[in-house]
Amino acid sequence: MDCTDFTSWLENRDTHDCSEADRALKHAAHCATCKDILQKDEELDLFIAKMFRYQKFDERMYSQVDRTLESSPGKRGIKGGIAAAFAVMAAVAIFFVITPTPGSFSSLSELGQYVALDHKDHGRTLPLYEKIQNIEKWSQDNLNYSFQVNGLPAENMKMVGGRICNIRNCNFAHLLYEDSKDLYSLFVVTKDEIGFSMEPGRIYALTVDGVELRIWQRQEMVYALTG
Amino acid sequence: MVVLRRIDKKRFKELTYPHLEFLFNVALKYSGAKYDAEDLVQETMYSAYTKFTQLRDENSCRAWLFTILRNHFLKEKKQLLRRPYLDDGTSYLDYMKDEQSSGFVDRLIEKDANKKLHRVLASLPEKFQSPLILYYMEEMTYQEISEYIDVPIGTVMSRLARGKRYLKKGLLQKSAGRKIKGNIIQILGLKI
Numbered sequence: 001m002d003c004t005d006f007t008s009w010l011e012n013r014d015t016h017d018c019s020e021a022d023r024a025l026k027h028a029a030h031c032a033t034c035k036d037i038l039q040k041d042e043e044l045d046l047f048i049a050k051m052f053r054y055q056k057f058d059e060r061m062y063s064q065v066d067r068t069l070e071s072s073p074g075k076r077g078i079k080g081g082i083a084a085a086f087a088v089m090a091a092v093a094i095f096f097v098i099t100p101t102p103g104s105f106s107s108l109s110e111l112g113q114y115v116a117l118d119h120k121d122h123g124r125t126l127p128l129y130e131k132i133q134n135i136e137k138w139s140q141d142n143l144n145y146s147f148q149v150n151g152l153p154a155e156n157m158k159m160v161g162g163r164i165c166n167i168r169n170c171n172f173a174h175l176l177y178e179d180s181k182d183l184y185s186l187f188v189v190t191k192d193e194i195g196f197s198m199e200p201g202r203i204y205a206l207t208v209d210g211v212e213l214r215i216w217q218r219q220e221m222v223y224a225l226t227g
Numbered sequence: 228m229v230v231l232r233r234i235d236k237k238r239f240k241e242l243t244y245p246h247l248e249f250l251f252n253v254a255l256k257y258s259g260a261k262y263d264a265e266d267l268v269q270e271t272m273y274s275a276y277t278k279f280t281q282l283r284d285e286n287s288c289r290a291w292l293f294t295i296l297r298n299h300f301l302k303e304k305k306q307l308l309r310r311p312y313l314d315d316g317t318s319y320l321d322y323m324k325d326e327q328s329s330g331f332v333d334r335l336i337e338k339d340a341n342k343k344l345h346r347v348l349a350s351l352p353e354k355f356q357s358p359l360i361l362y363y364m365e366e367m368t369y370q371e372i373s374e375y376i377d378v379p380i381g382t383v384m385s386r387l388a389r390g391k392r393y394l395k396k397g398l399l400q401k402s403a404g405r406k407i408k409g410n411i412i413q414i415l416g417l418k419i
Contacts, residue, residue: 014388051344052363057248
């Protein structure tokens, strides 16, 4: 190693390995100039390290930080956390309110609109309807649950047939009845598919797009009758 | 639920207060002024408290606090005018050549050494400042510095080498500049 290599090593000691340090120190041992530079550099290094030493720390910092903590995050953090949790819950609630769950209806009028539309579209297309001998068996076979229509609709009506219709991802039994004057649709669905509550036993009457509807709940089922 | 996890103030103090002196001294090296350092520590502790639930390993609390302080410092520094570090390419060893060996640092730098150090340190980019502070003040190894500032060990080594060069040169330059007013030939240690 010559003097140039030595000064290069000295300036870049941190990036060189130990073997080079040995060679550099050997060189310095025999070169007065490099030895002198090495000594000065080490002196400077020690001086810098001394200046970097810890300086007196004001013990009042502890109380200052104490005050900072008192006035801030702990309580705010918890309140903030609770507020954030409520915000999340509210967002979830809003999400469920504004985002229709498959097969659910948010209100009586919404249910009415859908069944009235389906009645208009399919209520007179007789080939769609299959003959039904036993309504309980038919519903069990097609819907995996059974329901009864005893006394529904009026006794003077005759059942034309039934079909399964899907409204908003919800399977309804769509039964078609007729009397001497007209055709009537009866939609039947489980109350679990309805996203609003109805007073049991009460018959709700509404007219949607010229279609008169009667909607009621009996036991586990909800019924909607046109006409 | 994470957001509802109560911050244990007592535990926070137990873990962080032993490092306050360290934080203050790092802040002091960064800022160069006592009051700025105290502000930086306050901000750091405030942030640390609000983020306390994010501290996964209590054994790395010191490094975690350092990172928060460093981020605060960098954020403040970004708000200042960015000035590139200019190096004239000379070696700091040139400043030593004509000095007598024994006690040359005391003669050259003399008083106000801390002010000089702060001025020189403040003129360096942060990528050199942090390794230098951890190396000289905390006597950390390359590996430890690498873990603290989250850069590869080779990068730490090269940054330290460059940082030391800039620091030494800056110190000597400032001292020589004061001692030998304006004579660039003498400052560079060249003989005419």
